Amino acid sequence: MPGDSASGATLHTIVAVMSFLACLTLGAVLTLSRLAADWTEGLSGSVTVQLLPSPQISPEDQMKEALRLVQQWPGIFAAKPLGRAEAEKLLEPWLGEGNVIGDLPVPQLIEVTLTPGKPVELEGLGKALADGVPGAHLDDHKRWNEELASFAASSEAVGWAVLLLIGVATLAIVIYATQAGLQAHREIVEVVHMIGARDVFIASEFQRHFLWLGLRGGLIGLTLAIATLLGSSFFVDSREAPVGAQYMPQFVTAPQHYIWLFFVPVVIGLIAMYTARFTVLRVLGRMP
Amino acid sequence: MVRFENVGMRYGLGPEILRDVSFTLEPGSFHLLTGPSGAGKTSLLKLIYLAERPSRGAIWMFDREIATTPREELPALRRRIGVVFQDFRLLDHLTVFENVALPRRVMNELESSYRAEVEELLSWVGLGNRLNAKPATLSGGEKQRVAIARAVVAKPELLLADEPTGNVDPDIGGRIMRLFIELNKLGTSVLIATHDQRIMERVPAQRLFRLAEGRLTTANAADAVLAEAKRA
Numbered sequence: 001m002p003g004d005s006a007s008g009a010t011l012h013t014i015v016a017v018m019s020f021l022a023c024l025t026l027g028a029v030l031t032l033s034r035l036a037a038d039w040t041e042g043l044s045g046s047v048t049v050q051l052l053p054s055p056q057i058s059p060e061d062q063m064k065e066a067l068r069l070v071q072q073w074p075g076i077f078a079a080k081p082l083g084r085a086e087a088e089k090l091l092e093p094w095l096g097e098g099n100v101i102g103d104l105p106v107p108q109l110i111e112v113t114l115t116p117g118k119p120v121e122l123e124g125l126g127k128a129l130a131d132g133v134p135g136a137h138l139d140d141h142k143r144w145n146e147e148l149a150s151f152a153a154s155s156e157a158v159g160w161a162v163l164l165l166i167g168v169a170t171l172a173i174v175i176y177a178t179q180a181g182l183q184a185h186r187e188i189v190e191v192v193h194m195i196g197a198r199d200v201f202i203a204s205e206f207q208r209h210f211l212w213l214g215l216r217g218g219l220i221g222l223t224l225a226i227a228t229l230l231g232s233s234f235f236v237d238s239r240e241a242p243v244g245a246q247y248m249p250q251f252v253t254a255p256q257h258y259i260w261l262f263f264v265p266v267v268i269g270l271i272a273m274y275t276a277r278f279t280v281l282r283v284l285g286r287m288p
Numbered sequence: 289m290v291r292f293e294n295v296g297m298r299y300g301l302g303p304e305i306l307r308d309v310s311f312t313l314e315p316g317s318f319h320l321l322t323g324p325s326g327a328g329k330t331s332l333l334k335l336i337y338l339a340e341r342p343s344r345g346a347i348w349m350f351d352r353e354i355a356t357t358p359r360e361e362l363p364a365l366r367r368r369i370g371v372v373f374q375d376f377r378l379l380d381h382l383t384v385f386e387n388v389a390l391p392r393r394v395m396n397e398l399e400s401s402y403r404a405e406v407e408e409l410l411s412w413v414g415l416g417n418r419l420n421a422k423p424a425t426l427s428g429g430e431k432q433r434v435a436i437a438r439a440v441v442a443k444p445e446l447l448l449a450d451e452p453t454g455n456v457d458p459d460i461g462g463r464i465m466r467l468f469i470e471l472n473k474l475g476t477s478v479l480i481a482t483h484d485q486r487i488m489e490r491v492p493a494q495r496l497f498r499l500a501e502g503r504l505t506t507a508n509a510a511d512a513v514l515a516e517a518k519r520a
Contacts, residue, residue, distance in 0.1 A: 187377065187379075191379060191390075192394060194338075194339055194366060195366065195367075195371070195391045195394060196363045196364070196366035196442075197363065197394035198360075198363045199360075201394055201396070288339060288340060288362070
């Protein structure tokens with residue numbers, strides 16, 4: 001195959017843009033997955049007792065009474081009062097790490113772990129708490145869990161759909177580019193074919209060319225995407241960010257998420273390579 | 289080595305370019321294919337180097353009937369044929385050396401196994417000092433010699449040349465013909481398509497194939513037809 005031509009440079013740019021979009025979309029999907037996991041992890045298999053300040057009972061007695069009631073209820077595995085630091089940690093998925101305002105009136109909380117596989121009469125427990133402990137309220141997370149699971153699932157589905165569309169678009173571009181490349185180099189293909197080259201030899205020349213093209217374009221897109229993600233994190237952390245931006249979830253915070261992004265150029269390169277091989281073999285198959 | 293029996297050929301749904309073509313090329317033979325422009329010389333060569341398929345008739349190449357030969361076995365047959373194209377068909381992005389070495393490379397040979405042979409061959413055609421030149425920088429005669437070197441580098445059993453002296457001056461044309469004769473003496477069968485009168489004068493009449501309006505006659509056959517007509 002001849003070296004890079006003007007059309008090759010255009011193709012590089014297009015592949016880089018597709019890779020950039022794929023990396024950003026994958027980053028968004030991974031972030032959504034992580035958020036959904038964070039949201040639901042602490043909520044399933046457990047309930048929370050909130051103790052709001054009440055004039056009828058002191059906070060210490062309120063906590064003692066509520067703990068006693070919960071611990072003797074059938075099907076309860078453990079009941080653990082949470083300090084303020086732990087209560088703030090529970091708010092992190094919503095408010096971000098270290099962003100809980102100091103004077104926020106955080107209620108006393110008891111984290112109640114349910115015995116796995118054992119039915120618990122939560123409605124009765126809630127009623128017993130409401131009747132027996134002033135200011136006590138049982139939150140079984142059910143409504144939250146359902147809504148969050150539904151939101152996370154639909155968001156993830158949209159993300160995967162966009163990723164799929166980008167994949168299909170990349171495939172179409174590579175097919176078109178390969179066919180255009182074959183047309184531009186038809187003379188070369190014919191000569192090499194006529195001097196006795198086997199189809200797989202010619203196809204391997206094309207597939208190697210398009211593998212490198214896909215990898216190079218993909219790496220350029222990945223680099224731009226990582227720069228964008230790091231840039232957005234830096235912006236959110238910076239003083240110039242608008243008020244409230246700090247409470248937004250950050251894209252791709254875990255190192256393993258960046259590892260997944262590195263698969264994007266590899267996948268694009270492989271798509272380009274196999275598409276080129278398939279297309280070239282199909283075109284050559286029509287020759288004598 | 290090559291046998292055509294009542295071969296006809298047309299492009300798509302167009303008229304027949306070749307009609308009832310029958311001939312045989314024996315190993316070590318030397319033939320010229322003549323005829324006016326548009327008579328079908330290039331099409332006939334394309335059939336021999338397996339670039340086209342006949343629309344009817346049968347072709348045997350190296351004792352294989354082409355119509356029944358699996359497609360994946362055709363490259364091996366093509367490697368036994370060297371072709372000098374009328375328009376050279378050198379690959380512009382490759383150097384002179386790489387162009388000539390291409391038939392060896394497609395056989396998956398290592399460069400170390402053919403480098404010396406290619407260099408020697410290029411010296412033989414007077415291009416030993418242009419190994420790294422690109423075709424765009426060569427004259428017509430030099431391109432012709434690169435094309436010839438490429439055609440013979442894999443030691444083909446059959447060499448086909450389409451108007452090999454059409455683009456060069458008489459002196460280089462003479463050198464090219466001497467080269468073909470030398471190769472023929474070494475055992476390579478040669479078929480040259482040409483309408484160069486000077487070449488035809490140097491070759492015995494029985495080695496002449498004449499193509500006109502898609503039909504092929506040998507000089508002997510033409511003489512026989514003429515004699516028959518006279519007797520009648």
